[in-house]
Amino acid sequence: MQRIGIIGVGEIGRALVDGLCEGVEEPPELYLSPRGARTAAELSQRYPTVYVCADNQDVLNRSELVILAVRPQDRVAALSGLRVGEDRVVVSVMTGVAISEVRHMLGTDAPVVRAIPLPSARERRSVTATCPFHPAVDDLFDGLGGTLPVADEATLNVFQMLTGTLTTHYQYLATLADWAVRQGISPEGADRYLRGLFQDVGRALGDDTRSLQQLAGDHETPKGLNERLRTTWFDPANTEALTKALDALLADLK
DSSP, rough: OOOOEOOOOSHHHHHHHHHHHTSSEEEEEEEOSSSSSHHHHHHHHHTTTEOOOSSHHHHHHHHHEEEESGGGGGGHHHHHOOOOOSEEEEEOOOTTTTTTHHHHTTTTOOOOOEOOGGGGGGTTTTEEESOOOHHHHHHHHHHOEEEESSSSSHHHHHHHHTTTTTTHHHHHHHHHHHHHHHTTTTTTHHHHHHHHHHHHHHHHHHHTTTTTHHHHHHTTOSSHHHHHHHHHOHHHHHHHHHHHHHHHHHHHOO
């Protein structure tokens, strides 16, 4: 589809615009909501096919496919009263908001698809889980790194939970950096070394011929530092605590 609207131009909305336009020879027309005016204006100045609309209804009127990227707590204010033609395709990236609720809020029989694009969509490296299958939606996200269609919303919620682990990973790295500083390493040195160390982890993850368990095993030697830390810190109690936390958060999405 060549006319795409985005209601809600936060981090994900911006990443989608960048991924669809940066370095693309024939990018689609993109219509942005005016909320988040500074970001929307910046994107429209950077890309000639990006336009800022008068309001959210204007976004819908101009678009064949519209992406709802507002924060879940803002959905009533942003979406109530909008009129959506049945010839549109609606993609909701709002965390934990069911398709039935989106359809009810918009009062439409248009196709509604939930999706979980990642910030890496800006580099066209986001594997985006979607539900249900829709060819136009899958084609859109295929161009941003790949689509992972899932069977139902319960399954999609599991993938949604996995996205909630990102900042825990960053905090883990920050804790390692703080520990190194307490051992006398400069903050700049600790930061630089950890970034290089875990960027290499990212490159290893690109090798999909090895399972995650195999990657862990390949980085360990018997009684070496990696094995000793994993078995000491990531013990059964730690694993169970993480599992319980994920279970509890998933229950909130049901």
